[in-house]
Amino acid sequence: MRRDTFLKSMAALAAAGALPLSARAAAAVKMMIPANPGGGWDTTGRALGKALQDAKVADSVTYDNKGGAAGALGLAQFVNSAKGDPNALMVMGAVMLGGIITGKPPVNLSQVTPIARLTSEYNVFVLPSNSPFKTMADVVAQLKKDPGSVKWGGGSRGSTEHIAAAMIAQKVGVDPSKINYVAFRGGGEATAAILGGNVTVGGSGFSEFAEYIKSGKMKPIAVTSAKRLNNVPTLKEQGIDVEIGNWRGVYGGPGITDAQKKALTDMVLAAMKTKSWQESLEKNDWTPAVMSGAEFAKFVDDEFASLRATMVKSGMV
Incomplete structure (x- = not known):
């Protein structure tokens, strides 16, 4: 293969997010944190950002805190600003599902791309x-x-x-x-x-x-x-048969390709293996609960249905 043809092929693969981690330049990640600074989502997002950089899969990470409505305000901004962006991530979790059920905002998680569950607290x-x-x-x-x-x-x-x-x-x-x-x-x-x-x-x-x-x-x-x-x-x-975890995960932007979704998932999974992420788990008493791909998407759907049923019985909805 001619050198110019090879370079064009590599550039096309890079643009599609289809290159293996080792062959791609580190990304400039944009992290949406749909909560005010200092809480659990903020701590999670910044710990993940550091781990992405330590894993050398992100060259830089910028953070955008947008609190309110149990994450729905941040979700709405993410839906509008991250369309097709292969380097955008949004922190989310069980609280966001509850907020969507009770608040019925005009946006929902079907508009963005499931990447991975990270922890349960x-x-x-x-x-x-x-x-x-x-x-x-x-x-x-x-x-x-x-x-x-x-x-x-x-x-x-x-x-x-x-x-x-x-x-x-x-x-x-x-x-x-x-x-x-x-x-x-x-x-x-x-x-x-x-x-x-x-x-x-x-x-x-x-x-x-x-x-x-x-x-x-x-x-x-x-x-x-x-x-x-x-x-x-x-x-x-x-004697009280109740077990419930406040799990947290990340989603990608709307409309990214399957190859970009895989590349983003691989980046997050690489971050989970870093020393800084392990230290964050210990420091914050987080239980590792890593899940990705179709398994994570199904988990969110099942969790949504289960939470909704409980909340209807409790008069929250």
Whole structure:
């Protein structure tokens, strides 16, 4: 093959995103984070960005935070700005599904391209240190007596801690539509409400409450995982058959080709193998939950249907 023909062929493959990682120049990745700085999606997006650069599959990563409506505002901007862009990524997860179900925004995930699930972070339920309750059994007893008297504090309506509270009620024989859930716009607001005793029980990812648990300002009473986290008992071992993870993943832009989708997926999977990503998992108490391709797309569809069914029963929809 003539050299000029070869170069043209390589250029065409590069443009299509079909070259193997080793043969392509590192990309300039644009990361949409559909949340305000400092929360779980922001931490995930920036940790992934660093890992992409450490894996030498991204030359640079720029971040765009667009919070609001459980991620729907960021999703709308991503749909409009990332069409056909092979280097665009958007952080998303279980909370976005809940937001789409409750908020019914004009955009949805079918308009963008599923790439991979990255992690799952399980929720911990905590009591303020001065609470009259000591255990989840105490909370459940009060819930059965007077559902409205137990104020559950956590993230936005439709968040995993909101759904977990509804599932707990359902499993212990309480009408889930009667739970008194107080939604906060961010982890800082929820933390302040718990520490101030303004809610009965609070829920969030373990990493958000870790320092307060360690200092004794919050008492952990249950985790939503299958196994104990930091020796906190699971809901299941306390006789409440509930397990739910706040998983997070990434999507690509609308209208990218199959070859570009594969190239973007390969980049993300390469990032998962870096030392910096492993350090992020440990630091943030994230459980690795890597899934890609058709398996991930099916998982999102199934999760959407399951969450919707729970939320309808709970009166959230």
